Amino acid sequence: MSEVKQKPVPKPAPESAPYWAAAREGRLSLPKCEDCGENWFPPSRTCPHCLSSRVTFADVSGRGKVYSFVTFHRVYHPAFEGETPYVVALIELEEGPRLLSNVVGIPPEDVRCEMPVEVVFEDVGDATIPKFRPRQA
């Protein structure tokens, strides 16, 4: 039962391994095209903006805003029992890409679309996952 109660940890695809390795070191690092300079998410080995295969990972600001969010009341996984209600948000980074995360450090009922946020890192098992907290605009 204790296994079931453990929170899911990311099971990275090969192309997203650098993202999770950076998170483990407290960095938010996204794929970046060496030809056109664009960032994107989730990671892949071909640039979706110009189809270049010259792809690297580069640290981003970690600043963004809440594009949209939902508040979980139902427990879908036993490890989240006792945590409801919690917010899952789609964060739009200053660099453009959007990524899913939690908004922490604020009551769920105070979360708003367009709220400025910044990244914080949280350990889950052997992984470190980026989350976001409110910041002064």
Next chain:
Amino acid sequence: MNIADLSSDLNAARELRDYCSVVGTATSRLGRVPGVSSLDLLVEAIRNAVDDAGLKASDIDGVICRGPDESYSHHQVVAERLGINARFSTTLTNGGASQILAIAIATMAIRFGLAKTIVCGFGRDTWSRTHATEEARVRNETRPASQRPREFGPEYGYFGATAAHGFGATRHMHLYGTTRDDFGAIATAFREHALRNPDAQMKKPLSMEDYHAARMIVAPFGMFDCSLRSDAAGAVIVTRTDRAKDMRRPPVLIKGFGTFNNTRGWFNDDNMVVTAAKQSGEAAYRMAGLGPSDVDTAQIYDCFTYMVLTQLEDYGFCKKGEGGAFVSSGALRLGGALPCNTSGGQLSESHAEGMLQIVEGVRQMRHLYAPERQVKDAEIALISGHGGNQVCHSTLILGKA
């Protein structure tokens, strides 16, 4: 020349207008049908549709269906149980957009001589799979294993379709001031329709107070914003209109269809507030030579209340951002300006991933209902299908012959 410009191909699409008709339609038993697999539910619906058309299984030479996500080459197993070989046979994987896509492909296959009479259908045993036993309830998840992400979701406690669509609802509320009262207007209207439908899964009236009192699932969605877990299947039979005239039922014309897929993703661009109903609807209107003001009844893919609201905007029944006022005006009720999901929809009749919307659209165009269920004088029905990670969309326009 812009290769994305379709204008020079419009005549080709127009040739398909009215070329085929739906000549048979039926469902399986709906709601809670324990002990029957999704495959047998689909075969039951197809058999009923063949009867409805006054045909025999051997008259069918094409099968297009969407199987349960776990199954391989599902269409073959369906045809085997029907005891037929098929000139044209395949399985689609566009989620809830597959069912109308099946009819589109059937029409094209018939037009170009690949088959004569094609059955399109879908069945699922979701209620049995998730509710029939305690074990099923415990491991109950919204998505089958093949659709469960391994990263960028579960570690944040992000699970299921309710949350995915909820993002769109929150964003729409932020941009346009849409409220849960507006969502409630949709849920209560469709329940009212289900109460007129003896086959509907939901039998109890639903008031606005009941809607607001229900527990929250993933806010902004409460229980009555979410579609049903159902055992349900439906089927339609498509053939050439000139061949349809001698059949048992009045043929229902396939006037237009269209597809569009926001394959860049639900989280990208503004896809969660302007769905692919927009472009898929425009394509269907173009083929049919019609527009939103010609539509007498809409059968909209209602996996969640919000999805009805945004699609009604995207189809042009009201302006973007005005969906809240439109649905709260009572327009969607039988007798209203645009009777919608007149059999109760996936929120209150049963959920078969858009298949039952098609069945209801056909039945409304036949005018065989008693007056309390019939959309009066209806000549055009618009039907929507949505799915495939929230971005695949298909639109069907049917007409009274």
